[in-house]
Each structure stands twice: as C-alpha cells, then as structure tokens.
Amino acid sequence: MPSIRMKAAASGDTTEVQALVQHPMDSGFVKDASGNLIPPHHIETLVFQHNGKTVFTALWGPAVSKDPYLKFSFKGAAKGDALTATWIDNLGKTDTATAKIA
Amino acid sequence: MSFESTASLEATRRTALRLLAGLGLYGISMPAFADAVPGWPADAFKAKTADEALVALYGKKFEMSDKVSIDGPDIAENGGVVPISVDTKLPNVTSISILVAENPNALASSYKLGEGANPAVGCRLKMAKTTKVIAVVESDGKLYAASRDVKVTLGGCGG
Amino acid sequence: MQARRREFLAAVAAALATGPFAHTARAQSAKSGAADIYALPRHGNARVLHITDTHAQLLPVRFREPSVNLGIGAALGKTPHVVGDAFLKHFGISAHTPLAHAFTCLDFETASRQYGRLGGYAHIATLVNRLRSEAGAANTVLLDGGDTWQGSWVAHASKGEAMVEICNLLGVDAMTSHFEMTYGAEQFRANLAKFKGSYVAQNVFATDEAALNGTEMFDEESGRVFRPYVIKEVGGRRLAVIGQCFPYIPIAHPRRFVPDWTFGIRDSDMQKVVNQARSQDKADAVVVLSHNGMDVDLKLASRVTGIDVILGGHTHDAVPQPVAVKNAGGTTLVANAGSNGKFLGVLDLDIGIGKLNDVRYTLLPVFADLLPEDAAMAAKIAELRAPHTKFLDEKLATAGEVLYRRGNFAGTLDHVICEALTKELDAEIAISPGFRWGTSLLPGEAVTMDALTTSTAITYPDVYVQEMTGDTIKTVLEDVCDNLFNPDPYVQQGGDMVRTGGMDFTCTPNNTMGNRISDMTLFNGTKIEAGKTYKVAGWASVTLEQGKTPVWETVAKHLRSVGTVKTARPSRVTLKGVDGNPGIMS
DSSP: OOSEEEEEEEETTEEEEEEEEOOOOBOSOOBOTTSOBOOOBOEEEEEEEETTEEEEEEEEOTTBOSSOEEEEEEESOOTTOEEEEEEEETTSOEEEEEEEOO | OOOEEOSOTTOOHHHHHHHHHHTTOSTTSOGGGGGGSOOOOHHHHHOSSHHHHHHHHHSSOEEEOTTEEEEOOSBOSOTTSEEEEEEEOOSSEEEEEEEETTSSSSEEEEEEEOTTBOSEEEEEEOOSSSEEEEEEEEETTEEEEEEEEEBOOOOOOOO | OHHHHHHHHHHHHHHHTSGGGHHHHHHHHTTTSOOOTTOOOOOSSEEEEEEOOOTTOOSOBBOOOOSBOOOOGGGTTOTTSOOHHHHHHHHTOOSSSHHHHHHOOTTHHHHHHHHOOBOOHHHHHHHHHHHHHHHOGGGEEEEEOSOOSOSSHHHHHTTTHHHHHHHHHHTOOEEOOSGGGGGOHHHHHHHHHHOSSEEOOTTOEEOHHHHHTTOOOSBTTTTBSSOOEEEEEETTEEEEEEEEOOTTHHHHSOGGGSTTEEOOOOHHHHHHHHHHHHHTSOOSEEEEEEOSOHHHHHHHHHHOOSOSEEEEOSSOOBOSSOEEEEETTEEEEEEEBOSTTOEEEEEEEEEOSSSEEEEEEEEEEOBTTTSOOOHHHHHHHHHHHGGGHHHHTOEEEEESSOBOOOSSSOOHHHHHHHHHHHHHTTOSEEEEEEOSOOOBBOTTSEEEHHHHHHTTOOSSOBEEEEEEEHHHHHHHHHHHHHHHHOSSGGGOOSOEEEEEESEEEEEOTTSOTTSSEEEEEETTSOBOOTTSEEEEEEEOOSSSOOSSOBHHHHHHHHHHHHSEEOOSSOOOEEEOSOTTOTTBOO
C-alpha cells in the first residue's frame, strides 16, 4: 500500500491539491497498554514539487493528526502535469508519490 | 485521481536522503538547491509556548490582522483530528504557521509557500484541551496573526 | 368519562380566554360556543405543522416539564429559561388549567390525573388530519424536527424503521435529524430510503478525507452529504424548508456512528443557503427546520438574515409563543415545539410574492382525552408493538413517587438508575447522562419494561465500571456543566447536567469552566479527594465498545428486587448563585 493518496485538479490557472498520508504521527505523549510512553514518530517534512520546483513545503510536529491530511493550491500547472509529494519522518523513513494533475 | 508510489514506507534514512537529493530537496550532491529546502526547525517545535515558538521560528514579532482568517470548529468533533484552515488576503506570503496555545509544544505545523502557491492551507491538528489556535502569516517579511478558540470536550451526555 | 370530558372542556374554555390562545377563543365564541382548543381560525394562505422530539412515543405519555431550566448570562429569565409560575406569568397562562399542566410541572401529579396523558401518534394523527383538511392539503406541510426515530423499544428494536412507517402514515413532508443517526450511517440511509418525505440538512458535510476516498454525497461541489433544503409549493407560494441537523452528533454520541461526516452550526453556510433559496429558487418565504436547540437558534437568528421562522427542537422547550429576534436583515421568529408528542406547532402564514405578510403561531397541546384515536394509525401502532408486548408489559415494580427525568439536574428517575448502577455493579459512585427524553410515571403506576426502555433505549447502552480519580470525576462534571451553562450557546450541546449517585456536589452555574463544581462528597460525608481513586459505574460511554450488558437489564434487575420505587437517598446538588432566577422553582 502506498502511504500517500493524492488528488490534484486544475481549474483555470489554479491547481487544488489534497493529500492523505498514512502515518501514526505518534506524539511521544501517549502511553501504550502496558503504560510505557510510545516514542515520538512523526513526519517532519512533506514537500510538493512541480516541474522540478518546490511549490509547497509542510513542516510538521507531533501535534499533526494521525494519517495527516493537507490541502493547498498553487498556480502555474496544467492538466496532465506531474505533481510529486515526498515525506520524511523523524526516524528517517520516507515515501514519495506522483499524481497526474486532472 | 491518479497516484503511484515509488518507494516503500520501510525505506532507510540513506534511501530517503538519496531520494530527496535526487529530487533536489536536500543539497547533498546539489548544493545549489540547499537554500530552497528548509531544514526542520527543531527548536521552534520544541518550544513550549506560542511566543517562544515564534521567536525560534521567525525571530520577530507579529501583529494581529483582520486580513488573516482562521477557520475551525466551535467544538472539536475529535480532539485528535481538528480541521483547521488558514486563508489570507495579504500579498507576497512566504509562510503560514499554526500554533495550538494549550498543547505541550505550541507549534503544530508550518508551511513554506513556493512560487505560485496560493496563501491558504488546510490541515488536521491534535488538541489536548480547549485552546486558542493561532495562525501566523509571513507577508512581505512581516508577521500577521489571527486566532480562534476551539472547545475540546469529553463528549457524551447530549440529547 | 363524559362528565370528566365536560369538566375538561370547561377548563379549556377558561384557559383560552386570555394569553397565547386568545385567538382560538375568539373564533369559538363566533361559532357554537363549545370550547374547542383545536378550532383554529384560518389565517393566511399556508399552514405549516411542526412536530419535534417525539422520541418515538407511540402511545400517549405523561411528561413532567422541568422545574429547573436555568438561563445563564444573557439568557437569564428569557424564553425558554422560565419555569413554573414564572412561566405562566411570562406567557399569560392561567394557573390550574389544562394549558398550565401541558406547559409546566405545576401540581404535576394532581393535574396529570385530572387531564390525562398527552400525545400518542394515533391522537396526533387525528389532529394533523383535521388541521390539514381545514386548511386544505395543498396549503399545508407537515415538518418533523427529528429525534423521532429513537426513544421507545419499538423504535430501538427496529433500528428506527418502525418510526419511518409511522412518519409515512402521518404524512411527514420533510424532516431533519439527531438520534436518527445513532443507528449508524448505513442504517440511517436505509431508513431514509424508505421515508416518503424529504430529508434536509444544510450542516452535514463529508470530511475532506472521506470526500477524497469517494464517499457518497448530495453534491461534490459543496461537499454536502444531504440536500440542504426543499421548496414546497404551499398555498400557491414557494416555501423553502432548510434543514439544520443537530450540530454535535459525533461529540454527543460515539464518533463511529458517522465516521465520514462532519457537522457544526455553520451559520455562514446557512446564510449562503438562505440566499440561494431566495435568489435562485425564488422562495417566497423561508423556514428553517432546526435541531440546534433553542438557545443556539436564538443566536443563529441574530446572525443570519433572510429566515422568516426557525421551527426548533432538541432542547424540548415547549414555548407557547415564538421569540422575535432582530438581525441586520429584519426579524426572525424562533419557535420550539416541546417533546414526546405532547405538542403540535401550527404556523399559519400569509405569504405574498417574495415576502411574508403575516404570521400566526399556536403550539397546541395534544390532550389524548380530547382527541379520538385515528383508526389507521392506532392499527399500525398495535401492529408494530405486537411482537414486543410480552417483553414490554413485564411489571418490574410500582412507582412510589412521581418518576421523571427532565430538568437541568437529576430527576427521580435518574436517582433510580444511579441507585441501580451503584448497587448492581458494586460501585461507590454512579454517573448517568442528562438526556432530556424519558417519560414520567405517577405514584402507584406500574414501572414496566416499556417505561424503563423509554428512558434508556440507545444504541450504546452498556453499563461499565471504571476506576476514576476524584480529579477525573471533577473534570467530567465540569465538562458537562460547561456544555450546559457556557454563556455562549454555540458551545452548548443541549443535554442536561450529568446525573450522579453515591455523591453530592455543589454547582455554581455562573462561574467559568473548571470552577463550577465544588464540595464533592460521598454519601457517607467524606470529601472526594483529587488524587484518590473511586469505583464509578455508568452507561452510555461514547468511547467504550458495546455488546455486553445494556443498562435496562441492570436497572430491571434492581427494580424487580425493590417492589416500590422510591430512592432512599438521592444525590444532592446544592446550587449557588441562582437565587431569584426564574429558571428554577423556589
């Protein structure tokens, strides 16, 4: 299962982007069933690129919800263009996905 | 809708860095791109209060502005998943940050806007209890803010 | 019966002479002279009938209106926060009359024996049919504000479906919802598919996540899950009926029932919908069918323009006359039509082209003794109850006092539930939700399984026992108290205060969040300490998994053992700072 689900739709000059990432986003403040703190495990950076340019960067702390959702929009893309999203978390794990702008 | 994944969740940090470098994100082999990619501001995310976090993140003060709007629920349906969106009419916006005043660490998320990005963002944040949520917008190098209250309740006993 | 009926009619005639029903009395003196509370003079060209919060009470009920319904902050002493004699004075209703009985708890036992039960769908149907035929079917719509498909065993056992049949037979044209959704989204949709009227809700949206995953929506552009409004042709004019669902379904109830939907009051969306109804759909008049609760509706009416009337429910306030609220665009009337089938709201409108010329509102009590049963509805009710009568007719005990729930703080029925929880589950403390539904019984009447489930039938009914610190108990009480007494109605949820057993406390409603609850003590007089752990029993948890022991089983077991029901030691709540508040009877 890819961790990123992304939808990008162009209307005129503006492309609306929505992304859902599967990630525990453990805050480090929550205890497990046996009472031990679950260590922090969260995405730190999620970057969106279009035509080699970074259009939007999310910097996330542990207060971002589990399986995070993000919505933004940008100008300058056309239908059919590729939009790439890449994240890296505090443990060094990462994933990337590319969506075709609809 | 279309999407494809090119790497698994279990990638190692080495793979990650190579991947990001390949995308021009981390300037390991391409120093020219280094400035375009902000590092993760650990000090700001570790700060306790909103003021401390903003000092760590921007090193400057903000003023309240009615040109910044922050939207969210009056009462959170789930304190673990509170939809917050920020929008602004201000020009030349380079970043938007969202802080949850009553959380153990106030800074929840910060967004860097690249060229062409519209100055608006929607995301989901955790809130431990009833709190003020603050949106800070960086426009022409200055900081403008708006806030709203979100009530977090244990729930139940309705009707 | 005939003598009693004559006496009743005379009392009705006396009650109608003044106050909110004066127009019905005037109409009657022009006719035969026989008092007929239901003989409404025709007024205008459109009749809107409104019923709400019947909680699936198929048969006539006794329902004691509250003796405590405090208004805090700006709501102090204002509608609907007046009770008892203050209520009669506020609305100009004479004491010791059938109307005084319908609208207040004064002399409840005596008056209830004298005037009998109210409501019951067979009696409601007779009244609806009469009012509809008098105005003409083409000039009448029947609106249902929700909390209709839950509250009785027949509704519960059929997951709401039995009530869809009742609503279809009654001829409900449009409805919105609250507890209807606690059967889960899938069952709710299945019930809606069988409902012949229109379901409307402007404030239910797909979560962005669910939308991204392709959840079913009314329209993807707005993200609305349901149709926000319908246009009804009434009296030759276009009436927009906008739905406002209970805004806090996933907060007041387990989130799992409606995981893909998000709610809220959303008054800016309401404004857009009103504007759209008026400009695009050429509505001549706009009515909002709301399950917000009266205080929320009053605030909404001050902020949104272009609504003619809000027909409200949820808070179960039986309000004889609507409140006129001024806003930037004019005036909006805010009504609330009580609960449990006791009342039918009649909104007679004179609608012109593009504007409302005149309004007359009457909240009619449905006295079962004054209205014969509608045969078709009575037969349908009998058919729906038949498979359950053996279970429902079990006599568990006899009422030893008036048993009731409604009120900001615990009623006698809540004490019974809490006593059952502490005893049966061997707990020091019990907590029970402050639901506003649940009917009343008089001393000497049988406490049947029917009566018990009428006060407990929900889809997350399991009992539980938890270890809680004194600090946690205080947090729970403070949290619910703020949902009731926060001066801003938009952050109230409309339930009454959580009920307790095994402990007493002091409540200061005018204080701020976290500072209202004090002096928590156990029944043995020892102080509840913040750091100490207590065994607490409860039911209706919004987080715990279900499927073990529903509360009615636990309470039934207790009732079978007591014979006569009268709580020996009810929990005491000492109220501070409410002297002179007309929302509490002295």
